[in-house]
Amino acid sequence: MNIKMGVAKAGIKPSGDYDILVLKFPPSVYSAVFTKNSLAAAPVIYDRLVCSLQDKISAIVVNSGNANAGTGQEGFENAEKMAQITAESLGIDKEEVLVFSTGVIGVQLPMDKVKDGIETASSSLQELDLELAARAISTTDAFYKYYETNGLIEDKVFTVKGIAKGAGMIHPNMATMLAYIFTDVKIDKPTLDQITKLVVDRTFNSISVDGCESTNDSFVIVATGESDVEINDSNKLYFAKKVYEVALELAKMIVKDGEGATKLIEINVHQAFSKDEARKIAESIALSNLFKTAMFGNDPNWGRILAAVGQTHIGIDFSQVKLYLGDFLLYSGQPLEFDKKQASEYLKNNKEIRIDLYLGRGEEEWTYYTCDLGYKYVEINAEYTT
Known part of the structure; x- marks a missing residue:
């Protein structure tokens, strides 16, 4: 060219x-x-x-x-x-x-x-x-x-x-x-x-x-x-x-390259009623500071993910929901027993993290990307002009 x-x-x-x-x-x-x-x-x-x-x-x-x-x-x-x-x-x-x-x-x-x-x-x-x-x-x-x-x-x-x-x-x-x-x-x-x-x-x-x-x-x-x-x-x-x-x-x-980020997080929402619904839910998870700080701390706290889904007020039937962190099935209509230590190690040892959320209500999907939120972000932006 x-x-x-x-x-x-x-x-x-x-x-x-x-x-x-x-x-x-x-x-x-x-x-x-x-x-x-x-x-x-x-x-x-x-x-x-x-x-x-x-x-x-x-x-x-x-x-x-x-x-x-x-x-x-x-x-x-x-x-x-x-x-x-x-x-x-x-x-x-x-x-x-x-x-x-x-x-x-x-x-x-x-x-x-x-x-x-x-x-x-x-x-x-x-x-x-x-x-x-x-x-x-x-x-x-x-x-x-x-x-x-x-x-x-x-x-x-x-x-x-x-x-x-x-x-x-x-x-x-x-x-x-x-x-x-x-x-x-x-x-x-x-x-x-x-x-x-x-x-x-x-x-x-x-x-x-x-x-x-x-x-x-x-x-x-x-x-x-x-x-x-x-x-x-x-x-x-x-x-x-x-x-x-x-x-x-x-x-x-x-x-x-998110300021202070240590992880790229891919959020995949599956089986949504519409693309707009899938996108809205994926975005809600991506915007949750509680979720993002948990990822920074290598904490597989699935409650923060589902809470972010719930705050969209879409009316999801959580008895039909499945949630994966990498290959770890964390939730399937109810809390599941999983190896929390190994799930934490997955977060600790990988720079790219995958979240898969299955809603069980349709055929549409959306993928959203975010990063974790840590100490460095505050440091950079607290001193941006000074």
């Missing part, structure tokens, strides 16, 4: 690391999803306007270290200036640029530094380096998040690759994350929008670290159309699965 990137150390991040990323590509079909938080950041408000008017984009600019959220009219004007500076630096129209920010809320962008950083990044474009791009957009991330895969349609190869950031303030609609996926297929926008919704619902909108919905959450998929692969009704499901693969891996990385 003909995607060029430039990075710069503009001095926005206190660490002094890379904090500006510029991505340039041919005019491309794209699809975007943003936070539903009412305190949407200035770049989110700006990008929504662009998306309502523009069918194709040619560039993405990201600053990290400052969210440009809760910054009023000045913040919106600064987001627009970022687009203008990027467009002038790359020789494209301002309307072809999407703008993103991540970092501390409520602080105006230092536009002199941002301008210098964008111009520096734009003047030193190179081939896309996923690790370096992911590094430039990170904030409290403990590791850089990127993934790529290839697909084959009618003996023609296509590529899907992506980067993401996020560790805290993670909860659906979207989460405090930025994620970008690129592919070289030819695809029309309605089809790409359809695939984006399906993929995002099952990945980035099915993760939670701390239940805190962010102001800057954004996901964009860009299709450059450079390959000979054309997506149509006969192959769009296969293509969607490849996009899903990349998105799921990035989403799981975000949860693994």
Whole structure:
């Protein structure tokens, strides 16, 4: 794919690391999803306007270290200036640029530094380096998040690759994350929008670290159309699965990197009446701090899981419910005898934990990802701006 990137150390991040990323590509079909938080950041408000008017984009600019959220009219004007500076630096129209920010809320962008950083990044474009791009957009991330895969349609190869950031303030609609996926297929926008919704619902909108919905959450998929692969009704499901693969891996990385997390927890709800019901129950478990702290403490306390199910007020018949922790059957319509010590060892010795809940009332299911909650999360977020 003909995607060029430039990075710069503009001095926005206190660490002094890379904090500006510029991505340039041919005019491309794209699809975007943003936070539903009412305190949407200035770049989110700006990008929504662009998306309502523009069918194709040619560039993405990201600053990290400052969210440009809760910054009023000045913040919106600064987001627009970022687009203008990027467009002038790359020789494209301002309307072809999407703008993103991540970092501390409520602080105006230092536009002199941002301008210098964008111009520096734009003047030193190179081939896309996923690790370096992911590094430039990170904030409290403990590791850089990127993934790529290839697909084959009618003996023609296509590529899907992506980067993401996020560790805290993670909860659906979207989460405090930025994620970008690129592919070289030819695809029309309605089809790409359809695939984006399906993929995002099952990945980035099915993760939670701390239940805190962010102001800057954004996901964009860009299709450059450079390959000979054309997506149509006969192959769009296969293509969607490849996009899903990349998105799921990035989403799981975000949860693994949950601030202070020691475990990735996969919550599978089976035999629900509807997908919405399965999702609501899985989310209720994922949001339970009692459950998450029990996982951190290696405590197979199934009562906390079922209590989280009960608080959905759905009216589950618990006499039909079965609950597994890994291979341990903890509950089947009533409390069961199980080896608590071995169940605790399972939690202690595994970084990826699986919960399976069978409701016995239907055929639908949903999978949700979360992490445990420990001391480090409090330490990181208690001192975030001080």
